[in-house]
Amino acid sequence: MDRDTAVPDAEALPGPNAREWVSFHGARAAPSEYSHEFVWDVTAEADGPFVTDVDGNVLLDFTCHIGAAPLGYDNPKVLDPLAEFDLVEPMKIAGQDMYFGAGPTPDESAIPGSSHLMEGLTEVSSQYGMDTVFLSNSGAEAIENAMKITHDARPTAKYGFSFAGSFHGRTLGALSVTKSKEVYTRGYPQLAGVETVPFCTDRTCDPEGCDCGFFAGGSSRLRSALAPEGGHVPPEEVAFVVLEPIQGVGGYRFPSEAFVAEIGAVCDEYDVPLVVDEIQSGIGRTGEWWASDHYPIEPDVISAAKALRVGATIGSEELFPSEKNRLGSTFGGGDLLASAMGALTLEAIEEHDLLANATERGRQAKELLRDDAPDPVVDVRGKGLMLAVEFDTPDRRDAVVRTALKRGLLTLGCGRKTIRLLPPLDATEREIDLGIGLFLDAVEAEATSPTAV
Numbered sequence: 067m068d069r070d071t072a073v074p075d076a077e078a079l080p081g082p083n084a085r086e087w088v089s090f091h092g093a094r095a096a097p098s099e100y101s102h103e104f105v106w107d108v109t110a111e112a113d114g115p116f117v118t119d120v121d122g123n124v125l126l127d128f129t130c131h132i133g134a135a136p137l138g139y140d141n142p143k144v145l146d147p148l149a150e151f152d153l154v155e156p157m158k159i160a161g162q163d164m165y166f167g168a169g170p171t172p173d174e175s176a177i178p179g180s181s182h183l184m185e186g187l188t189e190v191s192s193q194y195g196m197d198t199v200f201l202s203n204s205g206a207e208a209i210e211n212a213m214k215i216t217h218d219a220r221p222t223a224k225y226g227f228s229f230a231g232s233f234h235g236r237t238l239g240a241l242s243v244t245k246s247k248e249v250y251t252r253g254y255p256q257l258a259g260v261e262t263v264p265f266c267t268d269r270t271c272d273p274e275g276c277d278c279g280f281f282a283g284g285s286s287r288l289r290s291a292l293a294p295e296g297g298h299v300p301p302e303e304v305a306f307v308v309l310e311p312i313q314g315v316g317g318y319r320f321p322s323e324a325f326v327a328e329i330g331a332v333c334d335e336y337d338v339p340l341v342v343d344e345i346q347s348g349i350g351r352t353g354e355w356w357a358s359d360h361y362p363i364e365p366d367v368i369s370a371a372k373a374l375r376v377g378a379t380i381g382s383e384e385l386f387p388s389e390k391n392r393l394g395s396t397f398g399g400g401d402l403l404a405s406a407m408g409a410l411t412l413e414a415i416e417e418h419d420l421l422a423n424a425t426e427r428g429r430q431a432k433e434l435l436r437d438d439a440p441d442p443v444v445d446v447r448g449k450g451l452m453l454a455v456e457f458d459t460p461d462r463r464d465a466v467v468r469t470a471l472k473r474g475l476l477t478l479g480c481g482r483k484t485i486r487l488l489p490p491l492d493a494t495e496r497e498i499d500l501g502i503g504l505f506l507d508a509v510e511a512e513a514t515s516p517t518a519v
Contacts, residue, residue, distance in 0.1 A: 431453055
């Protein structure tokens with residue numbers, strides 16, 4: 067397959083082989099697990115955003131595995147350097163409990179490992195004075211460890227602040243700061259002391275014209291919750307404020323600068339650690355290394371994962387506990403292949419100027435969507451290649467996802483009535499034209515559908 071000439075070629079989906087795989091998988095999988103109605107064939111041809119399923123259908127993937135495959139499939143920017151290394155067993159080792167290298171010295175290493183990945187992460191976070199990383203296995207663990215280190219740094223802490231509509235993971239600690247769909251949290255025990263404030267739903271709002279509920283009475287809900295501002299929470303008892311700079315699962319909501327600036331100002335004034343969840347929005351997705359780079363804030367901790375293949379909690383050394391075994395994760399970041407791919411992804415983004423490409427291709431996509439979108443589209447928004455199209459109804463959104471799939475384009479919903487589009491960071495002009503064209507065809511087909519209103 068050649069991504070320069072490949073085109074989607076999809077028959078009826080799911081095909082007979084896909085249905086058999088879905089049945090086989092579902093026979094033993096937890097019944098609440100959600101899977102899409104297509105099955106990748108990992109042995110078949112793939113290149114960049116193009117992938118083949120088990121029935122031979124060629125699909126154009128504008129999901130990037132919800133951002134976890136930032137360069138798409140079989141990308142030589144990652145695979146070519148990887149091919150130079152003879153992989154060994156065991157590939158998963160005690161990553162936090164054992165030093166390892168792939169050569170006599172770090173500079174002579176045959177392949178980058180977890181140590182190189184941590185070095186790369188501090189380099190792209192140095193603008194915030196961050197020099198220390200703790201690796202784990204997932205985004206939820208990256209959030210859990212952010213909460214742990216901020217609590218450790220503030221022994222009197224009893225509180226944390228999260229935002230309405232947020233999603234930070236599915237482990238119990240992460241669920242305590244997740245404030246989106248109640249199906250994620252209903253009936254599960256919660257950490258005490260987590261306060262919820264509104265998330266800005268209008269990316270143009272300011273304190274005077276705010277109607278999202280965050281600014282009120284000449285102040286903000288975050289500020290007014292603190293005791294010196296008339297609230298009930300002593301600032302010295304706040305362990306963290308945790309923020310998605312751009313909300314992901316909650317609907318790809320892009321906040322106003324005034325909202326983010328106020329969060330930063332409150333955290334600075336009262337010396338409250340600001341944790342930013344960059345699990346979906348980080349590693350170049352928005353055209354900057356971190357979505358936070360677009361906004362007037364100075365985060366104290368960054369939680370990252372997905373595009374890195376491992377979880378990472380990034381901050382300054384002074385914020386991390388020095389006591390032995392205070393943090394630990396036997397296999398955290400210990401997958402040799404995952405660590406290498408994370409490090410090589412950082413290198414590829416830098417070497418091939420993919421931040422600039424994400425910015426330019428994102429601009430192209432938004433122009434196409436805004437110029438040609440039918441009436442059911444009520445908003446088009448995005449930064450870089452983190453793009454969202456909001457519809458008039460949830461049913462219409464769902465219908466467009468299904469119709470796009472029939473045309474060979476993979477998309478994903480988020481929020482109530484929004485579709486997220488995540489092309490690979492090295493997407494070409496041709497691929498954006500092709501994918502957005504297929505998407506708009508699907509929207510047009512559903513624009514007058516009586517089942518989508």
